[in-house]
Every structure is written in C-alpha cells, then in structure tokens.
Amino acid sequence: MKLVVAIIKPFKLEEVKEALSAVGIEGMTVTEVKGFGRQKGHTEIYRGSEYTVDFLPKVKIEIAVQDEAVTSAAEAIVKAAKTGKIGDGKVFVLPLEEAIRIRTDERGETAL
C-alpha cells in the first residue's frame, strides 16, 4: 500500500478529483496549505508599506492506494494538475504500513 501525497494549485482540485475518479479512486483527503518551491511569491502593499508574501496558497491531496494503482493515480494527478507554468506542484509516494477502516475494523488492502 502506498500513500500518494500531491501538492497542487487550488483551482485544479476539481479537475484532479475527476481524473482520479476516472481511474477508480474515489476517496481522498484534502487540506488547504501554504508553500513555495522555486515559484517566487509576490509583493503586496498595505497602507503605504510593501511586503513580500513568499507562501502561496496550495491544496494538498492525500490518497491511500494499492501498489498496483500507484502509477495510474500519479499519472492522473500530474496530467490533470499541470498548467505548464511555474508553481504546478509535486507528487510524492510514501510507503503505507497499515490501513484500518474504523467502521468495520477491516485491515490492509480491504480497508482502502
């Protein structure tokens, strides 16, 4: 089992969700985050004083998947979230040791 973590631009969330649904992945957890990589922030001005905002709003998606589904999930995310412009984000794949469905106490792949 793997945990696929993706940081994407916020307006791409709907598209990524639909792309994942098309490859059979229906569940996910979404968090609003801030961050930056090589994309620079921007300058804002408030009552006469300038300041830089380095942290840009992003959305983090987490999905737990079976090993066989990782490639298609990652590819779906990348394709849907890409704009070609700086700040598109990243996808990370982490090993997932255990998964438990709280309602039924199922463990392992059946819990996904």
Next chain:
Amino acid sequence: MKKLLRKLTGPLLFAIVAIAVFDLTPAMAQEEAGPVDEYLELVEASGAEYAPAFDFFTVSMLWTVIAAALVFIMHLGFATLEAGLTQSKNTVNILFKNVWIISIGLVTYAVLGFNTHYPGDAWQIPGWLGINGPIGNLNADGGDTWGYGGLSLAMTGYGDFIFQAMFAATAATIVSGAVAERIKLSSFMIYSTILVAFGYTIAGSWHWGGGWLSTLGGGDAAFYDFAGSTVVHGFGGAAALAAVMILGPRSGKYAKDGSIKPIVGHSMPLAAVGVFLLFFGWFGFNGGSVLSANPGPLGLVFTTTALAAAAGGISSILISWIVLKKPDLSMALNGLLAGLVSITAGADAVTVFEAMLMGAIGGVLVVFSIIFFDKIKIDDPVGAISVHGVCGIWGTLAVGIFGGANLMSQFIGVIGVYVFAFVFSGALFLILKAVMGVRVSEEEEFEGLDISEHGQEAYNHSNT
C-alpha cells in the same frame, strides 16, 4: 337593491360614528386635559401666531432624536472598522473596548458630562472650567417645549442631552483605534472614562458651552466649528497621538533597519461596512447639528456632507493609486472619512463646490499623513490620528478660508483644543503608565489580546 343596501351599511355606520365622534371631540376636550389641550393652551398663552412654531418645534425635536440615533450608529461603524483593520486575534478586545466606551460615555455624560460641557452660569473659572453634576429632570421648567432653547435650538432638554451624549463617546473611540492591539484593557477603560467625562467636556465647553472660544473678539471673531471638526474629531486625534507616542508601536512593526513591516487587517469587508456606517451616521452628526429641522440649512448640510465625503474618496483613491502604484482599499475608505471630517466644521457655511474642494484636499492629506506617521514610527492601526487629527485641523481652517469664519480665531481654536487634548491625554496616560502600566507584555501581544486579556476567541470555527 338589498345587496346594495348591505354593502352600504358598513361604510354608512362608519360615517355616522365618525361624525358623532368628531362632533363630540370639543366637548370631550373640555373634560380631559390631553396633548390637544396643552397645544391649545400654549397657543393661547403665546398668541395664536405661535401655533406653527409649535409644529416646527415638534418636527425639529423628532429630527433631533433621529439624528441622535444616527450618531449612535457611528459606534457600530467604529466597532466594525476597527475590527476589520486589526488582526483576528484581537477582535474580542476591540469590540469589548467599544462596548465599554458607549456605555461609560453615556453614563458619565448624564452624571457630570452634560453640565460640564454646558455649564451655563455655573463656571468655576468663567469661560474655561465649569465642572458640574448630574442632569435633573430636563423636561421641567418648560424644558419640554421651546422654552428650552427657542426655535434655534429646537429640541427639549432631553433631546439636547441625548444628541450630545452620543457625540461624547466618539472622542474616546477615536483613541481606541489608535492604541489597538497592544493597550492594556483595564488602563484603557480608566483612561477612556476620564477622557470622556472631563477632557472632552472641558474642551467642548470652551466653544459650544459658551466659553472663551465662542467669545473671541467680543463674539464677532468667534471660533466656528459647526459640528466638531476640532472639538470632537481634533480632540480625539490629538489625544490619540499623545497616547500612541507614550504607548509605543506594536511589536515587530518597525524593524531596526528602518523598514516597516505591515500588520495587515483581517477583514476588509468589516472595515468597509464600518466606514459606510460611519458615513450613514454622519448625516445625523452634521444634520443634527443644525439643531432644528430648518429646511434650508438641513438640506445644505446633508448635501455638503455627502459631497465632501465623495470628493474625499475620489481624491484618496487617485492619490494613493499614484503614490503607492496600486489602488488601496483601506486608503479609499479613509478618504471617505477624511472628506467627512473636513466638512464637519463648516457644513452649513460653505457652498457645495467648496465642500467638495475641502473634502478632496482632506482626501489627499489623509493619504500623506498615514504614510508620514508610519515613517516617524507612530503606529496607528486604523489611521485615526490622520483622519481625525490632521483632517480636523484642515476642516477647521477651511471654514476660515471658505466659510467666512475668522481665520485667526480658527487657528487659535485648533491650537487651544489640540494642545489641551494632547496634554490632558498625555498626562493621564503617563500617570496610568506609572501606576499600573498601559501595555500588555510582549508574550501577551504575540498570543493575542483575545486569549491573554479575555480568555476567549472571536472566531471559533470548531463545532461540537
């Protein structure tokens, strides 16, 4: 035919009853005293020609109490504006201070403020100091008719009181915005009480109370401040400046290398709503200062007030866009207020185009003033010193330039009130600083006053 008769019965009965009652009315009036009787008595006592005067008086009094309610709405405006331009971790504290101010403002005004503001004959130092006690029954001794103030102060004693009472608290609320986010709550509560009870009323007595400012040049060169550019707004702005200088800026606002790190307000919608509420309330602030429903001045004042605000908004937008490269909403909002403060001294004394010019200049001044005060490290989260203090000076002098007031008297008035406000506020603040401290600790400031002073949060999104 029967149907027709049935249809007519109702209206016919009504007409019969109406005629009967109408015919009976004079007879009834002679048996019970009521408002109609009092009116007729007044008319007879003053002469039949005064009947229309009573109508005028009644309408004027109605307008006065409505205006008082409109000025009350300005407190709603202050609360939301201040909350919007400060951080969400301090919102409870801001709102709390505003609740305190309106409460203590009204109470102290009844307990001693009104009679200190308007000593009448009871001065300790004639023209300068007349501290007096609580209001009594203001309806007594003809205070419930034009016996109170004639037709130029066309309101009852209570009408005068409640209208002025709403003004009094606005002086302290100007300070509350400037000292926001780092002032110690208990110190502020004491400070604002004394400022409104004594500072505001003594300064105001010099002019509206018949003191030395109103008798300059034997009265011919009297200081002119229609609705309080100096005695209300200027007073608040100068008091705020003294307080902020002693209090110090918010932590982290001014870096050692001279750069300014903006502390951004958390809700532009609240700030904008606040400014529009203030604009709305200002119709009562200036309109009510006509002190009657005299149609000519009333219409003029409403017009000059609205147009000065509009001109201030436009000029602030233009100037801030040029100087700051981007159109800043908070500057635009301050521009509306700057226009309003600029016209407050002379709303009844200038033409519409003079009003627009005064407002426009105020809008320019406020932008530069906000930037200037930040540069000299006077931290004013809401721009109160600039809007009320600086534009108060301009509005007062402008009446000397455009409205026919004596320019020298205007200068004297500005200096007199501003220096008094500054010194009174500064001294009070220094005493409080020595006795109990005026500032929260750095840790409390970082945590936010809501948690450290109140133990509660303004925005609790967690649901059970």
